[in-house]
Amino acid sequence: MRARGLARLWVAAACVAALAAPARPAAVGSALPVRVGFVAAEGADFAALRRGGAESVKLVADWSQIEPQPGEPLWDLLDRAVDAARAAGLRVVLVLAYTPGWAAPAADRTDPAVASRQPPPVDRWERFVRAAATRYRGRVRDWQIWTARSLPVFRGTTRQYLHLLRAARVALRDADSFARVVLATPYGLDLPDLRGMVQEASGEFDVVSLQPRGIRPDGLLRPLATIRERILPPGGRPLWLEWDPLSAGPRSTWPGQLVMLVAVAAAAGVEEVQWAAEPTAVTQMVLATAARHLGRRPYEGFVVRGPVLLLVFGGDPAVAVAWSGTPAAVTVEGEAVRAVGPAGDERPVRSAAGRTTVEVGPEPVLLVGIGPEEVAEARRMRSRDVPLPPGGPDYSASPEVSAVLGRVNQERGLYNMAYRTWRGEAVRAVSVDGVDALGTETAAERVYVRFDVDDSFLYFVDGRAAVEIAVEVRGAPAPQTVGFNVLYDSMSGYRFTPWQWVDASPGWVIHTVRLPDAAFANTWGFDFALNAAGNRREDLVVRSVTVRKVGP
DSSP: OOOHHHHHHHHHHHHHHHHHSOOOOTTTGGGSSSEEEEEOOTTOOHHHHHHTTOSEEEEEEEHHHHOSSTTOOOOHHHHHHHHHHHHTTOEEEEEEEOOOGGGSOGGGTTOHHHHTTSOOOHHHHHHHHHHHHHHTTTTOOEEEESSOSSTTTOOSOHHHHHHHHHHHHHHHHHHOTTOEEEEEEEEBOOHHHHHHHHHHHGGGOSEEEEEOOSSOGGGGHHHHHHIIIIISOTTOOOEEEEEOGGGGSOGGGHHHHHHHHHHHHHHTTOSEEEEOSOOOHHHHHHHHHHHHHTTTOOEEEEEEETTEEEEEEOSSSEEEEEEESSOEEEEEEOSSOEEEOTTSOEEOOEEETTEEEEEEOSSOEEEEEEOHHHHHHHHHHHHHOOOOOSOOOOOTTOSEEEEEOSSSOEEEBEEOGGGTTSTTBOOEEEEETTEEEEEOBGGGTBOEEEEEEOTTTOSOOTTOSOEEEEEEEEOBSSTTSSEEEEEEEEBTEEEEOOOEEOOBOSSEEEEEEEETTBOOSOTTSOSEEEEOTTOSSSOOEEEEEEEEEOOO
16 A cells, blocks of 8 residues: 555556546446545546546555655655545545654664554654644545554554554644544454454544455445444444455456445445455446446345345335345346346346346346335345345354365355465365365465354354364374464454364374354454464374354
């Protein structure tokens, strides 16, 4: 977000987009059910962003580049970017971040990449914030404090961030009583962290910026509902979603991601979505499609048809955004219903006897012109439940979930197959004594076996339920030759259990690990992982994993 090289890439990408697609009315973004913005850099083609549907742009006020020498600030580049964005009709969000070498701890000044990520002394930070707020008063209202609270972009503690947040709020409000302070959150969806921030510093911020990673947009439904119901105080705070589409899938999935993201954000009451990728002709086309068919229609609720979830928006005509985890057919009321893909392409439908049937899958489809039956059902469902990703059995009453691993897993509420393509995964299927299993490959740095516990079994348990994980592994050839520990989503962030050596045995052995403080909120897109990085002579071979609830 901060490099000058990125700015050049943005210029090139935005210019290509502007040439490749016809100019669209500036009202595209304002016609969507939620506000949409882009994360950009100085030098971006802001007019192209506005034509593409953006209402806002998030820019970084990089202190390390603005004031490389103390007392000699260089505001020119940021001045031009702010003025150009506002001239294009965009609302500017400024992210205050990155420490100049002279303000960093002395031990870190030799490496600018490290120094800039260190939290600065509070007094020097407050002077910078006050100078920025004074300079852009009347031009910028929203100020985010740091880009994200995750390594490597922030190398401080939560306590240090709170000091920066509080100092920034004082300086911003002194300079501009209308300023809004935006809380940066860690990458992922760290619900325990957000709850801690609300408890300790609820008066220090006005907006929460969430930065999920590694999940599909429909994976936001449960955590966003949990945030509203269990974490934010009554009245809440506006929620923003800064969405990196690359973390959720290849470019071919981006059109579907964007449509689903807009629909999910509207359903969850999110104020603004910020797209953290370059604008393209396809992006413009998708936003134009969403504006044309969803517009400012109010969210009515949701409908579940087998494995298919429909988010329903009222109006004339009413529209549903429908998708399914696996290909499936969905039938809705009305013979004149149209099915429209994310880029505006018409999809085939079958109509008869006052009903229309459409094939849907993981990519969402807009069903335009659905009947009042679906709208009424959606309202009833909304009054008593929250929408959840479609498909899958309910494990809420089960004492355990499990997975038997191999070339094709047998998964009963515990999922690993979806992570096989992740970097660093144990993707080597093996056969030992005629039994399928998974083996790590330390030499290839494939040392993690990640798992997701079905959300109906456990989700954000708040440390109130102890959990046991039973891991069936191949016995070690000799004592202390192969071992593992568990990296898990806890109430204080991801943490490791103590390392344990696998028992020396010629057969299969089971090791059980107890987690007294599990969160299991899919903070980084997974609940726990088996970690074999400590092995040097042997690789870990895993046959099965079982997760059990064991009470408080």
